[in-house]
Amino acid sequence: MNYFEEFTKHLLEDEKPSIYFNNLVESNGYPDIYPYNMVLKLKNVEQNPKHHPEGNVWIHTMMVIDEAAKRRDRSKEPKGFMWAAFLHDIGKLTTTKLRRGYLTAYDHDKVGARMAEEFLTHLKLHEDKGFYDYVVNLVRLHMQILFVVKNNEFADLNRVVKSGYIEDIGLLGICDRLGRGPKTEEEVRKEERNIEIFLERCQNYIDKRKRMAETYNLPEK
Structure with missing residues (x-):
């Protein structure tokens, strides 16, 4: 069986792809072979219940792909x-640690991008450069919504803008935020507003860079 084609079919056509994947796991039909088992192993990776009341990373991933299917x-x-939604938290497989009594997964976005490269390259999907670059970029940048909105040191608007996928990063971001424990209407509105703030700041960065280029006769990068 060509698992990539089969997975793609359900990711693109199912209203709730999680049903297919969970049924595969429950029937022992999910391929426990590399690289697909990189995602399967997320069932054994727990998360901080404060941020992820839904449970382990597999559960979160299933909720995210269902949100992604809507969009x-x-x-x-x-x-x-x-x-990208299916692989977005693959980096948590190796970065999740217990630190001072709390589960954390620092740099799972960066590590996850490298693991996504590994996953896709093993399947020879790096030969489809457009698809490959898109998936790797979204995995690498899916945390930027949080970083940009919070104005923290990890925000990298230059990388986000250069990727060319600003809107889709925001789209994956809302799936990531809603694909966890239940949220009130007010909490959903707050998450949607954060995506708006992220997009606004990206546009402001683009406008500022353009003004600088025009003022100083510099090439836009």
Whole structure:
């Protein structure tokens, strides 16, 4: 069986792809082979219940792909978008640690991008450069919404803008935020507002860079 094609079919066509994947796991039909087992192992990775009351990373991933399925038609590249959602937290497999009594997964976005590269390259999907770059970029940048909104040291607007996928990063971001424990209407509105703030700050960065280029006769980078 070509698992990539089979997974892609359900990611692109199912209203709730999680049903297919959970059924596979429960029936022992999920491929416990590399690289697909990189995602399967997320079932054994617990998360901080304060931020992820839903449970382990597999559960979170399933909730995120269901949220992504609601929005895939709004993305530039639906197939890449759904695979980015499926792989977005793969980095937590190796970065999750207990620190001072709290579960953390520092740099799981950066590590996850490298693991996504490894995953796709093993399947020879790096040969489809557009798809490959899209998925890796979204995995690498999916935490930028939080970083940019909070104005913290990890915010990297330059990388976000250069990726060319600003809107889809925001789209994956809302899926990530809603794909966890239940939220009130007020909490959902707050998450949606954070995406708006992220997009506004990206646009402000683009406008500022353009003004600088015009003022000093510099090439826009």
